[in-house]
Amino acid sequence: MTFSLRSLCTLVALAVLTLSAARADDRVYTDLHSVWSVSFIETHAGHFDDYIANLNNIWRRYLDEQKKDGDVLSYKMIPIAFPRDGEPNLMLMVEFKNWAAFDRGNDYFDKLAKKLQGGVDEATQSNVDREEIRELRGGFAGREIKFKK
16 A cells, blocks of 8 residues: 555644644643733833833823723733842733734724824834833743643
8 A cells, every 4th residue: 555645744644633632631731811921121220210100101001992902901010129230120011812912913003003192103202212211121922821620
């Protein structure tokens, strides 16, 4: 009996899917939960309160609009105690409903920029201005997992 490459690939794919399905049932966690975006910020010396005021004026308004739309579930600001020189002193965390809500397109954010700041140019300028008082020191996004009951 001879197998074509296509048949062999089909058999391998079916075997992998079968093993993956069995493996998924063995997991002690589920991963169909919210998506977290975390940013690490280092505010420039003497500008922590200025940066928080900026967040209150702009960042918070965007997130509150996204909460109204059902995309953002929550957001948090966590000051980091005892950072060393060059390390972040603030962590910003945003909880999105899912990956789709996290990855809204330019059209959505252009409409928000127009509504909240008058347009994309104004929103871009506020991002440039923010660079005067802080440095972005990295971040990540990931989906929350939870233990099964």
